[in-house]
Amino acid sequence: MSSTSLTARLPRAELGNFPTPLEAAPNLSKALGGPNIYIKRDDLSGLSVGGSKTRIFEFVLGQAKAEGATAVVAMAGEQSNKLRELAAGANKLGMKPILLLHAVTTPTAMVGNRFLFELLGAEVHTTPIPERLDPAIKDVLQRLCDDAARRGYKPFMIYHPERTGTIGTASYVAGAEELLCQFEAMQLKPKHVFIATGAGPTTAGLVLGCRAHGASFGITGVSVGSSRDDVLRHVLDYANKCAAMLGVDRRISDTDFGIDASYHATTSPIAAPVKEAIELFARTEGILLEPTYTGKGAAGMIAAIRRGDFQQHDSVVFVHTGGLPGLFARSGEFGYQPYL
Numbered sequence: 501m502s503s504t505s506l507t508a509r510l511p512r513a514e515l516g517n518f519p520t521p522l523e524a525a526p527n528l529s530k531a532l533g534g535p536n537i538y539i540k541r542d543d544l545s546g547l548s549v550g551g552s553k554t555r556i557f558e559f560v561l562g563q564a565k566a567e568g569a570t571a572v573v574a575m576a577g578e579q580s581n582k583l584r585e586l587a588a589g590a591n592k593l594g595m596k597p598i599l600l601l602h603a604v605t606t607p608t609a610m611v612g613n614r615f616l617f618e619l620l621g622a623e624v625h626t627t628p629i630p631e632r633l634d635p636a637i638k639d640v641l642q643r644l645c646d647d648a649a650r651r652g653y654k655p656f657m658i659y660h661p662e663r664t665g666t667i668g669t670a671s672y673v674a675g676a677e678e679l680l681c682q683f684e685a686m687q688l689k690p691k692h693v694f695i696a697t698g699a700g701p702t703t704a705g706l707v708l709g710c711r712a713h714g715a716s717f718g719i720t721g722v723s724v725g726s727s728r729d730d731v732l733r734h735v736l737d738y739a740n741k742c743a744a745m746l747g748v749d750r751r752i753s754d755t756d757f758g759i760d761a762s763y764h765a766t767t768s769p770i771a772a773p774v775k776e777a778i779e780l781f782a783r784t785e786g787i788l789l790e791p792t793y794t795g796k797g798a799a800g801m802i803a804a805i806r807r808g809d810f811q812q813h814d815s816v817v818f819v820h821t822g823g824l825p826g827l828f829a830r831s832g833e834f835g836y837q838p839y840l
């Protein structure tokens with residue numbers, strides 16, 4: 501990798517185990533009769549049960565700490581990995597985690613991440629507002645901040661589309677740098693990198709970090725929830741706002757990465773290729789994916805391999821972004837039957 505880190509100037513709180521391993525997956529490669537597959541194990545980042553948000557919160561909570569915050573206030577869904585890793589990170593830094601769960605209209609089961617919010621001692625609030633990007637959500641977050649301030653906390657609001665999204669993107673510029681160093685150390689010249697794309701900052705940071713350092717391999721974001729157009733808009737927006745924040749000249753365009761939106765509309769029941777991907781990783785490498793994010797990302801990589809996009813001597817990399825509790829929250833959907 502060329503030159504020094506683009507994110508060295510940003511405050512960072514140590515929360516996880518970095519660098520995460522980059523591992524070969526020979527049994528998976530063999531089962532697919534395909535290229536050499538490597539897995540970047542960001543699921544092993546360590547905070548609570550780890551995942552991509554640990555890297556994000558090293559930077560976001562680093563900023564919160566630099567501003568003297570004593571509480572963090574954030575919103576996401578009931579099975580949010582982000583809120584789970586946020587609560588764990590806040591606990592580690594001695595900050596109060598205050599969580600707002602959106603689209604909640606009925607009491608739901610204390611399973612998966614929802615269970616862990618309670619176990620981690622977070623203060624949990626709910627709102628029926630369904631849409632994640634509804635501006636009304638910000639008003640609710642502001643009220644929670646005001647309420648925390650009345651109780652003597654100095655709150656730090658993590659409203660995703662704004663500044664913290666850009667900081668989160670920067671964390672994956674650092675993640676890309678970590679990956680490029682590993683490629684260099686292992687003398688690996690990957691042909692392509694696959695990652696699951698949700699709201700966009702993770703993919704935006706990965707693309708920006710790779711391109712800013714001159715890496716030219718392909719990158720595909722496999723959309724887990726949004727249409728191709730929405731993913732493209734969000735990733736470009738995060739990447740280029742982050743480039744400006746970091747003082748990087750390179751800008752990202754739609755030629756810098758691909759989007760696979762084949763699975764974005766499938767939630768429940770779990771789509772057959774997603775279930776197959778989860779079972780294949782588990783049964784060849786003993787690595788656990790889940791249906792909401794990583795199962796879709798892996799299904800996108802497997803489909804590209806089966807399409808013949810790669811040759812046997814090529815190397816491809818799957819970025820495992822974590823999400824383990826989501827697997828347990830949805831175990832009933834796999835259709836495995838109990839027996840005696």
Ligand SMILES: *Cc1c(COP(=O)(O)O)cnc(C)c1O
Nearest residue numbers: 581698699700701702793821823
């Ligand atoms: C949040 C998350 C992603 C996607 O990250 P975005 O930055 O929202 O695109 C992927 N995988 C897992 C497990 C996640 O929790």
